[in-house]
Amino acid sequence: MATQAAQHHLVLILARDFASRLATPVFLVDVRGTVIYFNEAAERVLGRRFIEGAGMEADEWGALFAPSDDDGNPIELTNTPLGVAITERRPDHRMLWIHSTDGVERRIEATAFPLFAHEDECLGAIAIFWETPEDAER
Amino acid sequence: MHVRIWGCRGSIAAPGPETIRYGGNTSCVEVRGDDGEVIVLDAGTGARPLGERLMSEHEPALRVDLLLTHLHVDHLEGLGMFAPIWAPETELHIWGPPSPVASLDERIATYFSPPLFPVHLTEVPARVSFHDAPREPWTIGSITVSAHPILHPGATVGYRLESEDRTLAYVTDHEPALGTDLDAVDTSWISGYALAHHADLLIHDCQYTVEEYASHVGWGHPSVAHVAAFARRAEVGRLVMFHHHPGHSDDQLDAMRGDVLSGWSVDPARCIVAAEGAEIEV
Numbered sequence: 001m002a003t004q005a006a007q008h009h010l011v012l013i014l015a016r017d018f019a020s021r022l023a024t025p026v027f028l029v030d031v032r033g034t035v036i037y038f039n040e041a042a043e044r045v046l047g048r049r050f051i052e053g054a055g056m057e058a059d060e061w062g063a064l065f066a067p068s069d070d071d072g073n074p075i076e077l078t079n080t081p082l083g084v085a086i087t088e089r090r091p092d093h094r095m096l097w098i099h100s101t102d103g104v105e106r107r108i109e110a111t112a113f114p115l116f117a118h119e120d121e122c123l124g125a126i127a128i129f130w131e132t133p134e135d136a137e138r
Numbered sequence: 139m140h141v142r143i144w145g146c147r148g149s150i151a152a153p154g155p156e157t158i159r160y161g162g163n164t165s166c167v168e169v170r171g172d173d174g175e176v177i178v179l180d181a182g183t184g185a186r187p188l189g190e191r192l193m194s195e196h197e198p199a200l201r202v203d204l205l206l207t208h209l210h211v212d213h214l215e216g217l218g219m220f221a222p223i224w225a226p227e228t229e230l231h232i233w234g235p236p237s238p239v240a241s242l243d244e245r246i247a248t249y250f251s252p253p254l255f256p257v258h259l260t261e262v263p264a265r266v267s268f269h270d271a272p273r274e275p276w277t278i279g280s281i282t283v284s285a286h287p288i289l290h291p292g293a294t295v296g297y298r299l300e301s302e303d304r305t306l307a308y309v310t311d312h313e314p315a316l317g318t319d320l321d322a323v324d325t326s327w328i329s330g331y332a333l334a335h336h337a338d339l340l341i342h343d344c345q346y347t348v349e350e351y352a353s354h355v356g357w358g359h360p361s362v363a364h365v366a367a368f369a370r371r372a373e374v375g376r377l378v379m380f381h382h383h384p385g386h387s388d389d390q391l392d393a394m395r396g397d398v399l400s401g402w403s404v405d406p407a408r409c410i411v412a413a414e415g416a417e418i419e420v
Contacts, residue, residue: 004298005325007332010287016327017317117287118236121273 011117012036015126022128030124033058033077033086045131047102058086066099070107081112085125089114095132107132139281139301139420140170141339145184146412148311148345148359148381149212156387161414163187164212165310165381167341172301175279178204179297179308179341184414185216193221200227203278205271205285206234207311208294209245217246218255228264231278233285235293236270243268271295288312289329290358298333306420307337307374310381313358320367334372339420341412342368344379347394362394366401377402380412 008016012028016037019026025042029035035056043049046065053061062077069075075096077083084092091113100106110129114122145151145163153162164182171177178188181204192200200222207213222228234242243259246268250259259266271285284298289312296309314320314329325331334340344365346354351361359381360368369377379398382391391411399409410418 004284005332005335007286007326007328010289010329013289013318013327013329020317118238 009123011115011123025129027127031122047100068097081110082125082127085112085114089122139306141418142168143412143416144188145182146380150384151183152384159388160391171279171281173280176202180207180213181217182212183216186219189221201229203231205297214249223262223264226263230264230266233269233271235295237293286333289316296330296333304420305337307334307340309333310343312343313360314368315364325371336373338375340374341378341380343381345381345383362397363401366398370402376408378410378412
């Protein structure tokens with residue numbers, strides 16, 4: 001009997017399609033927090049192209065973007081909106097700073113929520129974020 | 139596995155002289171397993187003649203597994219005229235896409251109850267069981283069945299049936315190219331790909347010409363070009379063009395087969411236009 005080929009769940013296919021059409025930055029991870037997609041708008045904020053970031057595990061992108069609060073204190077990955085969405089399976093929203101890979105510190109506002117195909121089937125999480133209007137330098 | 143097509147028309151039955159070669163009944167496919175399993179794929183109007191055939195062959199008990207891809211009427215309207223459902227000795231298992239909104243039997247009963255149908259689903263004589271299609275493969279006799287959600291408005295699944303080393307994929311009412319370039323995207327991002335990958339026989343929706351699709355984007359069906367690309371990417375053995383548009387004549391379907399083959403350069407014998415009564419060994 002043939003082994004079935006790998007394929008993303010339809011919910012993730014649709015989420016990626018939705019994200020790819022938005023001018024707002026969107027970051028999509030699977031249920032383990034591994035990056036499965038971010039759109040062009042997110043590429044500009046993160047300073048990294050998706051093709052360079054696909055497949056990054058949570059620890060890796062957490063270290064890369066080094067989220068911190070307004071006082072410069074590091075934010076544990078599990079306390080970021082995406083971390084909350086994945087580990088606690090609930091939506092979250094907050095302001096945070098990230099270290100973009102183009103060397104710029106950016107203050108962003110992020111909302112994340114888990115993606116449930118069924119009540120007991122979480123497939124991952126999606127974060128929508130944007131630079132805050134003041135775009136302040138720390 | 140042995141396949142017989144009882145209905146291959148999409149959207150609404152379309153009998154008449156223009157459709158006499160390929161048929162006018164809506165979706166219904168019979169699959170017989172190597173151990174005599176009776177699996178029915180969808181219950182369009184083709185389910186009526188299939189039911190009569192089954193009742194004439196099986197006395198007295200009959201187990202039927204009906205796999206519904208979704209609950210649009212053209213895939214369900216034959217259930218009330220499916221003779222085994224009116225026989226108390228029938229054991230009918232109905233499988234369908236799960237929904238967070240209502241159970242499968244509640245959703246089917248929306249159609250199978252007054253005023254749309256004279257009898258309520260709970261009143262039929264057959265012993266009917268309802269099952270949400272599991273997320274993991276399950277077995278029906280000697281056949282392993284997988285169901286995955288596919289791109290079509292509302293909860294819809296496609297099915298993959300495996301027996302020994304043979305695979306049948308039934309992926310109808312499917313718009314895999316919505317928002318996607320099927321030739322460019324990684325296959326893991328193609329709806330229905332895992333169902334169809336390396337299938338010996340793929341039965342796939344083939345509703346629109348390229349020109350028609352342009353004004354039907356998002357309606358849940360592909361163009362001939364999409365079907366060709368999907369078959370090519372999934373590397374299927376044979377393709378059965380299915381779910382014919384009710385307005386397409388037999389001659390138009392022949393022309394659409396040529397269009398599919400122009401995008402899927404294979405031995406023409408590998409591309410088949412579904413026809414009522416056609417029997418195919420998988």
